């Protein structure tokens with residue numbers, strides 16, 4: 001491993017240059033006009049995988065995206081699959097990552113162009129996707145390349161599954177996984193799965209992650225007049241869609257974060273004593289939240305309450321209003337149609353269909369109270385279930401050993417408030433253990449402005465991936 005480790009660190013400049021190339025491709029899956037860039041990013045990965053000697057590299061077509069409101073259907077970006085090694089004497093690890101990113105614009109408050117990687121003097125590599133998820137995804141490829149440069153054989157067979165729609169609901173991927181998990185399929189023979197698409201809890205201590213919340217994303221449309229209106233001419237004479245929408249959205253959650261949709265907490269798994277004990281040992285404090293958010297806006301300073309709020313309780317966030325007047329200036333308009341966006345992070349044992357039913361019933365009841373002539377429609381745009389893994393598995397044991405080797409500490413075992421619905425899909429379709437191996441830190445600002453990945457996390461992250469694969473090869477599966 002020493003030679004591989006040296007190759008990782010000696011080639012730091014190369015890996016960072018490659019990250020810069022990838023960040024410069026604005027592969028925003030949620031923006032229609034940028035879909036070709038997502039496809040371009042997939043091609044960039046394919047070229048590197050072919051150069052590294054992957055076999056069976058395919059850009060798998062997964063059809064078209066379902067689009068609301070009669071817009072033309074949009075081709076889904078391909079899922080990139082590749083195989084590195086087919087030695088039957090070695091274990092086979094499947095790694096997943098996503099090559100699409102969240103939207104980003106300088107006007108949102110970025111200090112620099114989000115699609116130009118900037119290496120700061122303090123080691124921050126700033127750019128959209130640096131941490132979520134281009135840096136970690138590419139880490140697997142550079143771990144292989146470091147083996148090649150060191151003249152060391154990869155100790156496992158590796159299969160890759162890289163998608164370009166994770167930030168927009170992973171449409172089409174579940175069906176592909178279900179098909180490829182069958183005997184003779186692409187994922188046949190996989191022994192364990194590893195995903196690097198999350199972050200340390202704080203900024204100093206590595207962790208391994210065994211749980212994720214699910215997500216149900218909603219659109220609430222309020223329609224009224226046939227066209228936008230002058231508020232001086234029509235204000236005071238018509239039911240205004242925005243007035244109804246703001247009122248409805250305010251009935252969803254209170255300022256303390258309590259969800260107000262009746263029945264939503266009914267199926268949430270109760271807290272056990274063992275779970276309460278677990279929170280005591282985790283290295284985390286309200287300071288980590290305040291540092292990561294750049295504010296003092298934490299709902300509580302109680303560590304266990306904060307961890308439960310992030311990991312094991314549902315939460316509801318209001319994201320935005322489509323069709324609202326949102327640019328600078330003072331336009332006196334009454335928007336004719338507005339769409340409120342909100343999502344609920346869900347936990348064991350909440351069921352997405354039941355969540356949708358409860359939300360629809362609540363919004364309908366609240367709307368009836370408004371006695372408005374406007375019309376509403378509530379739709380769940382996409383939903384994914386929560387996930388919890390078995391940590392008593394050689395996959396986790398191997399990763400714990402690898403963290404100890406690379407960072408010299410035993411990692412905390414954490415859950416995560418975000419969602420990667422495909423995690424549960426892999427676990428159920430393949431019936432194999434899935435591990436989340438984060439590369440970045442808790443203050444990376446994924447989905448936010450000035451997203452970054454620290455140079456040290458990137459390099460030691462690649463080293464960790466390589467070390468983990470060696471520990472997997474050495475692990476007893478008994």
Ligand SMILES: NCC(=O)N[C@@H](Cc1c[nH]cn1)C(=O)O
Nearest residue numbers: 132166167168169197215418419
């Ligand atoms: N790094 C994982 C991640 O950011 N996942 C997204 C998934 C998602 C769901 N709907 C839109 N994006 C997350 O927000 O948790």
Ligand SMILES: [Zn+2]
Nearest residue numbers: 098132133197
């Ligand atoms: Zn991600």
Ligand SMILES: [Zn+2]
Nearest residue numbers: 132167446447
């Ligand atoms: Zn993300």
